[in-house]
Amino acid sequence: MKPSDKFLQLKAKISACNLCQAELPLPAKPIIQISQNAKILIAGQAPGIKAHEKGAPFHDPSGKRLRDWLGVTEEQFYDANLFAIVPMGFCFPGTIIRNGKKSGDKPPMPLCAPIWRQTLFEELAHIELTIILGQYAIDYHLNSKQGKNKLSVTQAVMNWQEYWPASIALPHPSPRNNIWLKRHPEFEAEVIPRLRNKVKDILTVQG
Template identity: 55%
Template sequence: MIEDTFTVLQSKILSCQYCADSLPLPPKPIIQIHPEAKLLIAGQAPGQKAHDMGRPFDDLSGDRLRDWLGITKDVFYDAEQVAIVPMGFCFPGNSFFKNGKSASNKSGDLPPRPECAIQWREDLLSQLSKIELTIVLGAYAQDYHLGCSGKVTEQVKKWSFWLEQGKLALPHPSPRNNRWLKQNPWFEVDVLPILKARVKTLLQVSVG
């Protein structure tokens, strides 16, 4: 019964047209889900590259995130181990999006559309009942999963508190955050070894 409910819900999400009139491109939900997954990546929204390729985090940000987690691409894209559920399932566009093409991404993408969380998130997360660790990326995911707003850095610094609750706020792994990483060396020294060890135990994989 759980599998049937999950399959129906997944099908409805992947065919969703709920906010089609508000998107710059036709709706194309980008998620990775399976009821057996133990690790959840809760991000913001797919970028245009993810939209074009149909797969999330297949870029430099994804390479860094996988390095932080200590897992390979094969493990990362194994839905039975890792769920990837952004706050918005479709590419929201950016302020330079014109004529169906992104002229520039200097300003970054627009915020995730709120309709996804309202329409789908609670029901979807209830199906992911085996999640033991949720990685929270960005302010919108932080607001939903941690129940707090404010600067991301403040919650990253509370890593030990959140880890006890099966959650962990991380800075976005984008190369745009290189400066943040240089200004906060404690993150790589104190947080990442513990994160990798937790993921290794959770997924029973060798840490890279």
């Protein structure tokens, strides 16, 4: 399907966005992957420094693990007609420094979601599966409907069947979550095979 003029204009506006520049450690560089033909949406957190440098999402160990969870090749993953990748914050937010040492990335910039997210999703009309990565994405996609009873990552992931087959929540694939994965072996034993089968089914029909 040829992209609409509205979609192309929206994409151009997002690419040029610098509303958060004063709070960013580096020049604004929105990093998303979108096409109106996309079948699977990956709702992440925010680009890391490697994604910023490469100009593409998940160019790091997190991306390697995520592609393994999905059972897809790098070529498939970076095909915008298959996967839309829309983080909660579009630019690298900076690094947390504690006691002089790096301690992960800062939270996603808060302006992206209210300014761009809903308008963008209205243009992604063919999404069959939304993959929700990490607490910030869970808060937006699931907890906005929960009221006071907000879900933790563990609750959202372990109760995955409540949102299936339209959506699934996953822990962020960062190596920082290795401890979580060791504590919850049932995730990779039970959830990941179902996820891979679903992704395979969607991409087979797409192909």
